[in-house]
Amino acid sequence: MDKYFKNKYLWTFLVFLLLQSKGQSQAQNIIRYDLYVGEKMVNFTGKNVTAMVINNQLPAPTLTFTEGDIAEIYVHNTLREETMLHWHGLLLPNRYDGVPYLTTAPIQPGETKLFTFALIQSGTYWYHSHTGMQEQKGMYGALVVHKKQDDPTIRSQDKLPEYVLLLSDWTNEDPKQIHRSLHHATDWYAIKKGATQNYGEALRKGHLKTKLVNEWKRMLAMDVSDVYYERFLANGQPEQNVPQFKAGDQVRVRIINGSASTYFWLEYAGGKMTVVASDGKDVEPVGVDRMIIAVAETYDIVLNIPENKRYELKATSEDRTNFVSLFLGNGETIQQPALPKLKYFEGMKMMNSMMRLDGSMDDMGMNMSLQQMDMNTVMYPEVSGYEEGKQDSSHYLIPDDFIVLNYAMLRSTTETTLPAGPIRTLRFELTGNMNRYVWTLNNRTVSESDVIEIKQGENIRIELYNGSMMRHPMHLHGHFFRVINGQKAYAPLKNVIDIMPMETNIIEFAANDKNGGDWFFHCHILYHMMAGMGRIFRYENSPPNPEAPDPQKALRKVYRDDRQFHGMIHAGLQTNGSEGMLGLGNTRWTFGMHWHVGWRNHQKVEVETHVGRFIDRNQFLIPYVGIDFRSRTHASEKDWLGQSLTHEKTRMVAGFRYVLPLFLELDARMDHTGRVRMKLSREDLAFSNRGRLGMSITSEREYQLGVHYILTKKLALSASYHNEMGWGAGLAFTY
Numbered sequence: 001m002d003k004y005f006k007n008k009y010l011w012t013f014l015v016f017l018l019l020q021s022k023g024q025s026q027a028q029n030i031i032r033y034d035l036y037v038g039e040k041m042v043n044f045t046g047k048n049v050t051a052m053v054i055n056n057q058l059p060a061p062t063l064t065f066t067e068g069d070i071a072e073i074y075v076h077n078t079l080r081e082e083t084m085l086h087w088h089g090l091l092l093p094n095r096y097d098g099v100p101y102l103t104t105a106p107i108q109p110g111e112t113k114l115f116t117f118a119l120i121q122s123g124t125y126w127y128h129s130h131t132g133m134q135e136q137k138g139m140y141g142a143l144v145v146h147k148k149q150d151d152p153t154i155r156s157q158d159k160l161p162e163y164v165l166l167l168s169d170w171t172n173e174d175p176k177q178i179h180r181s182l183h184h185a186t187d188w189y190a191i192k193k194g195a196t197q198n199y200g201e202a203l204r205k206g207h208l209k210t211k212l213v214n215e216w217k218r219m220l221a222m223d224v225s226d227v228y229y230e231r232f233l234a235n236g237q238p239e240q241n242v243p244q245f246k247a248g249d250q251v252r253v254r255i256i257n258g259s260a261s262t263y264f265w266l267e268y269a270g271g272k273m274t275v276v277a278s279d280g281k282d283v284e285p286v287g288v289d290r291m292i293i294a295v296a297e298t299y300d301i302v303l304n305i306p307e308n309k310r311y312e313l314k315a316t317s318e319d320r321t322n323f324v325s326l327f328l329g330n331g332e333t334i335q336q337p338a339l340p341k342l343k344y345f346e347g348m349k350m351m352n353s354m355m356r357l358d359g360s361m362d363d364m365g366m367n368m369s370l371q372q373m374d375m376n377t378v379m380y381p382e383v384s385g386y387e388e389g390k391q392d393s394s395h396y397l398i399p400d401d402f403i404v405l406n407y408a409m410l411r412s413t414t415e416t417t418l419p420a421g422p423i424r425t426l427r428f429e430l431t432g433n434m435n436r437y438v439w440t441l442n443n444r445t446v447s448e449s450d451v452i453e454i455k456q457g458e459n460i461r462i463e464l465y466n467g468s469m470m471r472h473p474m475h476l477h478g479h480f481f482r483v484i485n486g487q488k489a490y491a492p493l494k495n496v497i498d499i500m501p502m503e504t505n506i507i508e509f510a511a512n513d514k515n516g517g518d519w520f521f522h523c524h525i526l527y528h529m530m531a532g533m534g535r536i537f538r539y540e541n542s543p544p545n546p547e548a549p550d551p552q553k554a555l556r557k558v559y560r561d562d563r564q565f566h567g568m569i570h571a572g573l574q575t576n577g578s579e580g581m582l583g584l585g586n587t588r589w590t591f592g593m594h595w596h597v598g599w600r601n602h603q604k605v606e607v608e609t610h611v612g613r614f615i616d617r618n619q620f621l622i623p624y625v626g627i628d629f630r631s632r633t634h635a636s637e638k639d640w641l642g643q644s645l646t647h648e649k650t651r652m653v654a655g656f657r658y659v660l661p662l663f664l665e666l667d668a669r670m671d672h673t674g675r676v677r678m679k680l681s682r683e684d685l686a687f688s689n690r691g692r693l694g695m696s697i698t699s700e701r702e703y704q705l706g707v708h709y710i711l712t713k714k715l716a717l718s719a720s721y722h723n724e725m726g727w728g729a730g731l732a733f734t735y
């Protein structure tokens with residue numbers, strides 16, 4: 001008996017060993033992850049807010065693989081809404097790419113979906129929700145694929161100790177509300193940042209002319225980012241500490257910018273940062289003093305620990321409102337000086353010189369590209385000098401031999417020349433307008449344009465010109481593109497390219513995905529993507545995608561995002577009357593109901609309901625039709641155009657509104673009896689950070705002058721004088 005058991009044990013053990021060694025001799029290991037998408041209460045600012053998290057973590061857990069592994073990722077949706085994860089930068093079958101509806105059926109509440117694919121690459125990547133605004137609520141995590149030990153491309157930098165640093169932006173506000181507010185040109189975020197660039201400030205700083213020229217050219221205040229964030233996060237915290245490093249150590253930091261809309265400047269207190277990879281792909285090491293990481297980019301950098309001290313790697317948001325830090329080493333803290341506040345009026349002056357009156361920009365023959373010329377340096381005090389009496393306590397000024405990374409400096413470690421094939425060239429202008437928050441390619445949103453059919457074996461070259469006033473990080477799914485940057489056969493491979501205003505960049509990629517399918521190409525600023533800034537590349541004759549059985553229906557679902565209407569309410573209640581409007585708008589259309597009721601000195605009821613469509617690319621001109629109701633006792637018989645003032649109360653009208661220089665709005669309409677009414681107005685003239693002036697005058701002998709003081713995003717104090725209704729004061733509510 002004893003012997004039998006012993007033998008049985010022995011045999012089991014031998015079989016076990018055999019199986020084990022069989023498992024090891026197989027080239028591919030199956031790596032399983034279970035990701036539970038859910039909600040969690042977080043508190044970054046003293047206020048409890050619900051975040052969207054994975055496995056109860058913000059950021060989501062780091063997924064690590066080795067090239068050649070098979071990923072088996074089970075995504076369990078415990079939310080009450082659908083979700084979808086995109087594996088950013090990974091080359092995988094289209095059905096697992098994770099663009100909801102387009103490539104992958106969304107994961108419904110309570111459902112689990114398996115993503116399984118082979119890792120056929122190495123490098124630093126990430127994953128994030130591609131559903132609605134979920135990414136901004138915390139749904140992002142790092143994904144690292146290590147090289148195999150026998151990989152011939154292994155370098156000394158691959159053997160260093162490493163640290164994964166995921167940067168992100170956090171707001172307590174519901175991102176859907178942020179998106180809606182941006183579409184209604186809120187200036188609340190500029191107020192929070194102290195970046196309204198108002199007339200009072202312009203006067204104080206001797207920039208009144210700059211401000212006037214700026215408004216004459218109908219440009220909104222200078223800004224480098226749209227949203228105000230309460231916090232920036234490094235792996236989910238304002239600060240990270242990695243004390244175990246000693247003098248002489250080197251560490252490879254894999255940096256991922258998982259922000260919804262924030263670029264970060266990186267600087268290191270321990271000397272140069274050596275860039276060794278970008279978007280997962282190796283580049284020849286290049287040492288820099290400063291670098292920007294665009295939304296959705298990844299960079300691998302090597303940092304030295306010169307002494308037994310604690311060195312700061314500082315990531316400052318591009319708008320310089322705040323920063324996060326990674327401290328490496330232990331001992332005396334060596335801080336990286338803070339970046340001083342931007343000189344907005346200097347930026348405004350520069351933009352003034354380049355903006356034409358028609359709203360297009362003139363680069364004055366500079367042929368800008370590849371981040372080599374940062375026009376914004378005029379706003380950086382540490383580069384262009386501090387304003388009088390504004391020198392920061394740190395007196396930080398950059399030295400002469402200071403190196404800032406740009407794309408021309410990235411050189412691939414291997415040849416990247418595309419395989420021979422027919423070349424097709426596409427050109428996209430990055431277009432948009434800040435006032436109505438419309439973001440497009442060639443002035444068309446995703447839903448307003450056709451999918452772009454590409455052929456297997458074709459090489460696609462894309463010329464990108466940024467004609468807008470913001471930078472855009474354009475991301476291509478499922479492919480790496482070469483950035484044509486002067487490095488010829490060694491042009492770097494990337495999947496995100498940041499394009500600064502007025503830059504022209506050329507990228508090219510081989511349409512060689514064997515499974516074909518639909519691949520999204522879009523701006524990775526979440527709010528720009530949701531506004532429609534992208535295109536869909538579709539391989540001709542792709543096999544059917546089981547995740548998207550009805551491609552037409554799938555497209556309609558995708559198009560919903562940028563066809564969405566955004567509502568707003570502005571309601572004022574004063575001692576002399578009430579004025580306000582209800583509005584609903586999308587990319588091109590706007591519906592509005594405006595009321596003005598007076599109850600003192602003079603009876604007046606005015607309700608105008610209009611529907612209009614913006615027709616020019618700057619959206620300065622909007623023809624409209626509608627119904628006006630107007631009841632008023634008149635002091636005079638004729639209006640200023642000589643027309644009788646006594647007429648029908650209800651009238652059909654057709655007219656247009658046009659934004660004139662200095663943001664004066666001309667509103668001209670004719671009613672069904674042929675009477676013409678003109679109105680000239682200027683709203684929201686910022687004279688201080690929170691103070692706004694407004695005025696209007698109509699051909700019907702009415703004029704009004706008002707002032708309001710913004711208390712919160714939703715509430716303002718108001719006071720006004722109307723020539724018939726007299727003085728009044730009260731409150732104004734904005735939603």
Ligand SMILES: [Cu+2]
Pocket residue numbers: 439471472473523524525528529533
């Ligand atoms: Cu963008």
